[in-house]
Amino acid sequence: MTGTLTWVFAVLFVLVVIAWYLTYTAARLDRLHVRLVGTVAALDAQLVRRAEASIELANSGLVDGATALILAGAAAQSLEAPDEDGVIREAIESDLTEALALAFSPELVEHLREAAGPLGQDYLDGLSSACLRVQLARRFHNDAVTDVRRVRRQLAVRVFHLAGHTPMPVTVEFDDAVPPGLDQ
Amino acid sequence: MRIGIVCPYSFDVPGGVQFHVRDLAEYFVGDGHHVSVLAPADSETLLPDYVVSAGRATPVRYNGSVARLNFGPVTASKVSRWLDHGEFDVLHLHEPVTPSVSFLALTAANGPIVATFHTSMIRSRTLQTAYPIARPSLEKIAGRIAVSEDARRTVTTHLGGDAVVIPNGVYVDRFARAPKRPEWVGTPERPTVAFLGRMSEPRKGLPVLAAALPEVLRQLPGLRVLVAGPGDVEHVTAGMPPGVAAACEFLGPVSDEDKAALLASADVYVAPNTGGESFGIILIEAMSAGSCVLASDLAAFSRVLDGGRAGQLFRNTDRDDLARTLLDLVRDPVRRAVLAEAGRQRARQFDWSVVAARIRAVYETVIEGQSLALAQPTTRWSRFLRGGLGR
Numbered sequence: 396m397t398g399t400l401t402w403v404f405a406v407l408f409v410l411v412v413i414a415w416y417l418t419y420t421a422a423r424l425d426r427l428h429v430r431l432v433g434t435v436a437a438l439d440a441q442l443v444r445r446a447e448a449s450i451e452l453a454n455s456g457l458v459d460g461a462t463a464l465i466l467a468g469a470a471a472q473s474l475e476a477p478d479e480d481g482v483i484r485e486a487i488e489s490d491l492t493e494a495l496a497l498a499f500s501p502e503l504v505e506h507l508r509e510a511a512g513p514l515g516q517d518y519l520d521g522l523s524s525a526c527l528r529v530q531l532a533r534r535f536h537n538d539a540v541t542d543v544r545r546v547r548r549q550l551a552v553r554v555f556h557l558a559g560h561t562p563m564p565v566t567v568e569f570d571d572a573v574p575p576g577l578d579q
Numbered sequence: 580m581r582i583g584i585v586c587p588y589s590f591d592v593p594g595g596v597q598f599h600v601r602d603l604a605e606y607f608v609g610d611g612h613h614v615s616v617l618a619p620a621d622s623e624t625l626l627p628d629y630v631v632s633a634g635r636a637t638p639v640r641y642n643g644s645v646a647r648l649n650f651g652p653v654t655a656s657k658v659s660r661w662l663d664h665g666e667f668d669v670l671h672l673h674e675p676v677t678p679s680v681s682f683l684a685l686t687a688a689n690g691p692i693v694a695t696f697h698t699s700m701i702r703s704r705t706l707q708t709a710y711p712i713a714r715p716s717l718e719k720i721a722g723r724i725a726v727s728e729d730a731r732r733t734v735t736t737h738l739g740g741d742a743v744v745i746p747n748g749v750y751v752d753r754f755a756r757a758p759k760r761p762e763w764v765g766t767p768e769r770p771t772v773a774f775l776g777r778m779s780e781p782r783k784g785l786p787v788l789a790a791a792l793p794e795v796l797r798q799l800p801g802l803r804v805l806v807a808g809p810g811d812v813e814h815v816t817a818g819m820p821p822g823v824a825a826a827c828e829f830l831g832p833v834s835d836e837d838k839a840a841l842l843a844s845a846d847v848y849v850a851p852n853t854g855g856e857s858f859g860i861i862l863i864e865a866m867s868a869g870s871c872v873l874a875s876d877l878a879a880f881s882r883v884l885d886g887g888r889a890g891q892l893f894r895n896t897d898r899d900d901l902a903r904t905l906l907d908l909v910r911d912p913v914r915r916a917v918l919a920e921a922g923r924q925r926a927r928q929f930d931w932s933v934v935a936a937r938i939r940a941v942y943e944t945v946i947e948g949q950s951l952a953l954a955q956p957t958t959r960w961s962r963f964l965r966g967g968l969g970r
Contacts, residue, residue, distance in 0.1 A: 423715055430721055433952030437944055440951070524940065531743060531944045535722050538740035542718045545739060 420549070421557045427543045431564055434536035438567065441532040442488060445525040446473040449495065452518045457511045462498045469494035485569040488529075492570045495526070499576035523577035530571045537566040580942065582607055583667035585658075586618035587679030589636035589647035590626060595860070596673055596697050599726070599747055604629055606748070606935045617661050617680055619649040633657055633680045641677060642698070642705040648679040658683045669693060669942045675717065676709050685716045691945040693722040693938075696742060699729030710737040722945040724938070727858045727879060743941065747860050748934035751926050754867035757839030765846040769801040770909045773845035773870070775838065775861060776852075778810030778829075784851030784875065785815065791851075791901040792823045798906055802826055807833045807841055842868035846915065847908050850874040853896050859883045863929045866890065866922030871915040873901075873908055889925035890918055 449470035453463040469491040476484045499522075507515035543564050552558060586600040597618070604614045605627075614629050619636035626632060634654055636647035658680055662670075672681045672694045685692065694717075700706060710717070723742040725731035734742040765771035776783035785806070796802055804823075807830040816824035833841065842848055848870040850862060854877065862883045865872050872890030874880040884890040891908055894900040908915055927933070 423718065427718055429952050429955075430718075430948070432955050433721070433948030433950075436951035437948035440947060441944070527937065528940055528944055531722070531941055532948075534741055534743055535944060535948065538723060538742075539721070541740040546718075 417551065417555060417557065420546070420551055424543075424546055424552065424557055427539065427546060428558075428561055431536075431539045431543055434532065434539045438529075438532040438536045441525065441528045442473060445522075445529050446470040446491065448518075448522045448525045449491065450474075452522060455514075455518060457507060457515055457518065458498070458503060462503065465494050466498050481565065481567065485567065489570040492572060492574075495522070495577075496572065496574045499574035501576055504576040519577065523573060526571070526573040526577060530573065533567055533569075533571050540564045540566045580607075580939075581613045581666060581668045582615075582942070583662070583665045583670045583684075584614065584616045585670070585672045585681045585684045586616060587646075587648055587674050587677045587681040588618070589649075590618050590620040590630060590632075591624045591636065592647060595747075599695075599697070600673060601627070602748055602750065602931060603935060603938065606931045607939075610935070615661070615665050615667075617658065617684065619647065619680060631661055633661075639678065642700065642703055646677070646679075648677060650678050650680070650683060654680060655683050655687070659687050662688055669946055671695070671938075671942070672720075674698065675720065676706065676713050682713065682716070685713075685719060688719070691722075691942075691949040692720050693724065693941055693945055694720045695724040695726060695745075696730050696734050697726050699727060699733050706733070706737050714738075721948060722941045724941060728882065729879065745934060745937045745941070746929055747858055747863075748931035749860060749863045749867055749926065749929050751863075751867040751930040754839045754842065754864050754926075755869065755923070757836070757843040757868050759844040760840045763805060763841055763844035765803070769803055770799065770847075771803045771805055771845045772905065772909070773805045773807070773841050773848045774851075775833075775841070775848075776808045778806065778808055778812075778815045782853050782855045783808075784853050786818070787851040787853060787875075787896055787898055787901060788849055789819045789823050790898040791905065792826065793820050794899070794902040795905055795909075796822055796826055799909060802909070803828060805830060805841060805845060807831070807838065839864070839868055842870045845870060847871050847873050847905065849901075849905065850880065851893075851901060852877060852880070856880065862890065863926050866919075866926040869919050869923055871908060871919045872922055873904060875901075883925075883929075884922075885925055889922045 449466050452458060453467035453470065472487045473491045476487045504519065507519050546552060547558050547563065584600055584604055586597060588594050588596050590597055600616060600618070604616050607614045608629055616630045617633050618630055619634060620626055620630070620632040621635055622632070634649055634657060636649045638645050639648050641648070662684065667690070669691045670684065670688050670693070672685055672692065674697055675681045675685050675694045717738060723734060724745050725734055725742040726745065726747050728744060731742045731744050763771055774785060774788060778785050792804065804827045806827050809832045812829045842865045848865040850872065852875055856877055856879050859880050862872055862874060862880060866889060872884060874884060874890060874892055875895040876892040877895060881887070881892060884892060891904050893904045
């Protein structure tokens, strides 16, 4: 009789431990998913800001017509990019980075600093800060993705479907280099 | 912005991380932010008013060196109270993987967390064991900063993912304003060369400089070598080639003002360090003061000197190369002036105004991410899980 009772308690104990572990892991995963939702939203917001800053500069009349066209074109693409398709968005953002690198030649930076006065400097500061923040947001997002993927590879997470229906996140890859002319 | 900064190492003793935290906090205070720094400190130690003491620190052997840290249940509750009272918009932890207030704050905190990693040790058994244990807590960090490429590689190796490199800062103007001292300024017959650092520590490179000096003194007998830093003079000179000790003037440990004046006055500042440097803040201080820098070609030094454009590099531990480059520089005032000017320009990139602006960009990115995440709709299940985590 006591033997059976011991067994019952032992099994109960093991079940409690398993339940605790699963809840703990689920909570850990949930926290990571919250972080991920935040980094996605932050990256999106920074990309929009960068595109808007580019369009503003293109419309300012401080840059020559051809450069303005290149910038405005690439930035408009970025603002219209569909959120759903990651691959297309990545390509479009790389294009905007390239357009910015092309536009911000040392001559243009010089011109904005010297000829356009404080307004030119404002545009330069705004864009260089936007580019830096895109870099940060993408780095932090990819860090979150790496952390989520590591936890989701665990056996318990896969067997008990602790991640629910949340799709497996993938890192965001595009060229986010700050244009050489804007790097302090 | 309300910023909470946690420093794991005691404010009783000087150290790189402590100086970094102090300078950063002072910068943000000057910028009009509310800053509170939590750090271990003795009750007798005089603390700036933005520092909250986490209690007395105990010397602990951790990861190959003795650090003054504190931990335990009493400290843990102190950390929680500090967090509750602070109501910080962002929490900035330094060296989170140490048995210290930094790690305690990481486990206790919710909300936007930024962490700066200072250590650069890729093969360390301590870190290999510590990182997996700390991993669930480390996952709370939304923004990781490394102070150097080497520190970043440590994060990548042990933690996975990546970190943003934001270098240490220097208050460039404090060094740029330093006046020259006539007794340390060189003349064509008696040029001066400065060395700074612990004399008895071989990796600071004094032995390499001593080995190169006989050749330099043969061609330039008037050369004066100004050696500043703690250490036993007799012990150090005993190992030097004859004639070298006579050319050296030992200044002992110097104050910050003397250090800046020395760097501003000497013709050439030599940094013959042979390894173990992950950053090289002293090179930036020297460049800020307007010295012409001659340094060994360690990866960290080469990066700071922009591959040799902002200062001269010589082959690490190669005394003949050091002697040759040193002679060239001492004999060529035009080149010295060119390098010093390039160094002055370069040092601007490491000024706290630039460095702190980048750190602020990290804060803002992380805060924005958190607030956007909280704006998302929640389910009962997710609320249950988050409730299980504390708040």
